[in-house]
Each structure stands twice: as C-alpha cells, then as structure tokens.
Amino acid sequence: MSFKEIIGHEDIKEQMMRAIEKGMLSHAHLIVGEDGIGKSTIAKAMALKILGKTKDMQYPDIIQWRIPKKEKSLKVDHIRELIEEINKKPHEGDKKVVIVHEAHKMTEQAQNALLKTIEEPPKGVVIILLCEKLQVILETIKSRCQIHTLRALSEGEIRKFVLREYEGLNIEEVDAVVAFSDGIPGRAEKFIEDEEFHHIRDGILQILISITKVDELKAMEYESFFNKYKEDWEETLNCGLTFVRDAMIFKETGNRQLIINKDKIKNVQELANVFSYIKLNAIIDIIGSAMDGLRKNVNSALIFEMMLLKLQEV
Structure with a gap:
C-alpha cells in the first residue's frame, strides 16, 4: 500500500513523503486516531517508503509488534522483548521499521521501559507507535515523538473509499455504508464484511x-x-x-x-x-x-x- 493509494490524510502523507525523501525523518512517531481510521495503513506505507520498497508484502525489516494473545496490555516483559527486536541489525539493508500496535495499552511501567530506546534507537531504526488515546501516553514519550493525528475522512473521501473497495454495491447500499461509517474506513469494512x-x-x-x-x-x-x-x-x-x-x-x-x-x-x-x-x-x-x-x-x-x-x- 503506497501513500498514493491511501484515500484522505493528504497533509500527513505529504509531510511524511517529503521528510523521507529529504532524509529528515524523525526516528520516532506517534500515529493517533480512533480504531479503523487507517493508522496501520499509513504506518505500512511509511515503512515501505523508508525501505524503498514498492510492493506491499511482508519484509523482514518491517516489524509488526502486537499485544500477545490473551493479554490486555503491553507490559514491561513485552517491552523488553520489543527492545531486543529493535536492537537486532536489519536483515536486508541499513534501515528497519518497527510498528507497535495499540501503544495506548502500554502500562506506565512499560512506557518508562521503552523511553530510552524511543529517545536513542539504534542507527537506521524508525519506531512508529499506533495509538487510539493520546492522553494515556506519558509526556516523556510524546515529547520524543513526532505526532500525527488522523481525522475522519470527508463524506466525499469515504464514498470514494467505499466505491473503490466494494464495486458491487448499489447507490442505496453505498449511502447506508457512508452514513454509518462516519468517515472511518474500518467502520465501513465492518458494516459490509x-x-x-x-x-x-x-x-x-x-x-x-x-x-x-x-x-x-x-x-x-x-x-x-x-x-x-x-x-x-x-x-x-x-x-x-x-x-x-x-x-x-x-x-x-x-x-x-x-x-x-x-x-x-x-x-x-x-x-x-x-x-x-x-x-x-x-x-x-x-x-x-x-x-x-x-x-x-x-x-x-x-x-x-x-x-x-x-x-x-x-
């Protein structure tokens, strides 16, 4: 998924692309927005751009870090494992991207454990935290990250998304999905699928x-x-x-x-x-x-x- 394929969030996409192309990208980012808004999609497009990849597929130097099954939060032990992964050398080149899903579920102790790595990650490593609730993230973490806040898509943008992803819908069905989604692509997907x-x-x-x-x-x-x-x-x-x-x-x-x-x-x-x-x-x-x-x-x-x-x- 390239930036050009993502509907909406134009200012944020442009800012990210320009920073990557000029070699001025921050090493730590917080992408903020409600569930289904497109945080992981933006993060994956960002990772592909950083690594210079054009195909949307799995790469060993794009690490998707998630809360373990049956766990409700990211605890200190999980963060220690994450830090070990961050400190491993890239497999293919000199860059590596680590995407942490549901970062708002990190405990306070876990956030403190991650702080030094956020501040000074290994050379070539970019850390992207995906977060639904910015208020639960410690100020010390926020101050060391570039923050990107994703807003709901406009009615025109969400309609374009629905028409592109679900070509078989009639006009009434499209209207229903657009109205229910309230500008959130994930809600449109849930409504249909x-x-x-x-x-x-x-x-x-x-x-x-x-x-x-x-x-x-x-x-x-x-x-x-x-x-x-x-x-x-x-x-x-x-x-x-x-x-x-x-x-x-x-x-x-x-x-x-x-x-x-x-x-x-x-x-x-x-x-x-x-x-x-x-x-x-x-x-x-x-x-x-x-x-x-x-x-x-x-x-x-x-x-x-x-x-x-x-x-x-x-």
Missing part, C-alpha cells in the same frame, strides 16, 4: 423495539444476548444509541437523509412510533449510564440486568 456485527445490530434493534412489551423470561434472553457480546459491549451499545438518535431525528424532522442507519429506515420509523421523544431521551440516558459503569469495570452482568430493567420501565 462482519457477519457478527450484523447480528449485533439486528439484536440490539429488536431489543429496543420490543423491550417494553416482553415478559420476564424474554428479558432474560435479552440479558443473554448482552452477555454473549460483552467483550464488544461498546460497539453493541453504540449501535443502540445510533438507532435511538435516528428515531429522535426522524421523529423531529421526518428527513431520511439525516438518518445514519439508512438500511434500517423502517425499523427506525417503528422505534420512533413506539416511543415518545421524552422516552427516547430516557433510553439514551439509560444506555449512557450503563456505558459509564462498564468503563469503570463494574460487573457487566449486573450492568446489563439493571439496564434492561430500566428500559422495561420506560
């Missing part, structure tokens, strides 16, 4: 429409749904929020063009008919409160149970 994501969307939508009409037994089934997808609670509940907000917008304006979930317009209309504007606002508050609790690591089963009880009472 991730079957489980469609189960989540359909499930949360059905729960919202019917929650006030079901008996206790059915409510327990709904609780099982949330527990099944508890690892994806943020995605699941955010889906619910987009449906409720769409219902509020439709109720207030009747304008379909303002709806995010364009492929579910009939369901959105049904949701708008089932609940008053005040009740839709209450649902948003209930879901928001549940999300706050989950962020604080309160027991997820308890959170889901309480959320469903409150939704039934709306």
Whole structure:
C-alpha cells in the first residue's frame, strides 16, 4: 500500500513523503486516531517508503509488534522483548521499521521501559507507535515523538473509499455504508464484511423495539444476548444509541437523509412510533449510564440486568 493509494490524510502523507525523501525523518512517531481510521495503513506505507520498497508484502525489516494473545496490555516483559527486536541489525539493508500496535495499552511501567530506546534507537531504526488515546501516553514519550493525528475522512473521501473497495454495491447500499461509517474506513469494512456485527445490530434493534412489551423470561434472553457480546459491549451499545438518535431525528424532522442507519429506515420509523421523544431521551440516558459503569469495570452482568430493567420501565 503506497501513500498514493491511501484515500484522505493528504497533509500527513505529504509531510511524511517529503521528510523521507529529504532524509529528515524523525526516528520516532506517534500515529493517533480512533480504531479503523487507517493508522496501520499509513504506518505500512511509511515503512515501505523508508525501505524503498514498492510492493506491499511482508519484509523482514518491517516489524509488526502486537499485544500477545490473551493479554490486555503491553507490559514491561513485552517491552523488553520489543527492545531486543529493535536492537537486532536489519536483515536486508541499513534501515528497519518497527510498528507497535495499540501503544495506548502500554502500562506506565512499560512506557518508562521503552523511553530510552524511543529517545536513542539504534542507527537506521524508525519506531512508529499506533495509538487510539493520546492522553494515556506519558509526556516523556510524546515529547520524543513526532505526532500525527488522523481525522475522519470527508463524506466525499469515504464514498470514494467505499466505491473503490466494494464495486458491487448499489447507490442505496453505498449511502447506508457512508452514513454509518462516519468517515472511518474500518467502520465501513465492518458494516459490509462482519457477519457478527450484523447480528449485533439486528439484536440490539429488536431489543429496543420490543423491550417494553416482553415478559420476564424474554428479558432474560435479552440479558443473554448482552452477555454473549460483552467483550464488544461498546460497539453493541453504540449501535443502540445510533438507532435511538435516528428515531429522535426522524421523529423531529421526518428527513431520511439525516438518518445514519439508512438500511434500517423502517425499523427506525417503528422505534420512533413506539416511543415518545421524552422516552427516547430516557433510553439514551439509560444506555449512557450503563456505558459509564462498564468503563469503570463494574460487573457487566449486573450492568446489563439493571439496564434492561430500566428500559422495561420506560
């Protein structure tokens, strides 16, 4: 993937290309942006350019460093292994690029362990940290890195991305993907390719429409749904929020063009008919409160149970 093939982020791409071509590239970088924005794509294009490669393939001098499976953070031991890898000589030339994924999941101790290497990496080594939450990165790390913040693509750019990657879609499908993606290529890909994501969307939508009409037994089934997808609670509940907000917008304006979930317009209309504007606002508050609790690591089963009880009472 070359810089020219990447849609959007023009200023950042231009800055990187110019620095590489002039031999003025910093040895440490932080690429910041939400999940799916294109951090790893930009990093790979950057690595290829640094090594002078034109084909997008695996190279021994492009190291992709990820959190080990079953681990939730990058700890000091992982960073020591990373430093060993950084200190190894390049295989093919005199340059090497190390891309650290999910750098925001480094513990404070891990960041401190990496600090000296970030400050003075071996000659020819470029370190690229990919990060979703810049605020959790220590100032001492940030001050030693060049920071590139990726923003959501414009509507025109995300439409161009969708049309290029998914040629078989009709206009209505493209409109739905563009609206849902909110300028994030990864969200567009998930919307089209991730079957489980469609189960989540359909499930949360059905729960919202019917929650006030079901008996206790059915409510327990709904609780099982949330527990099944508890690892994806943020995605699941955010889906619910987009449906409720769409219902509020439709109720207030009747304008379909303002709806995010364009492929579910009939369901959105049904949701708008089932609940008053005040009740839709209450649902948003209930879901928001549940999300706050989950962020604080309160027991997820308890959170889901309480959320469903409150939704039934709306």
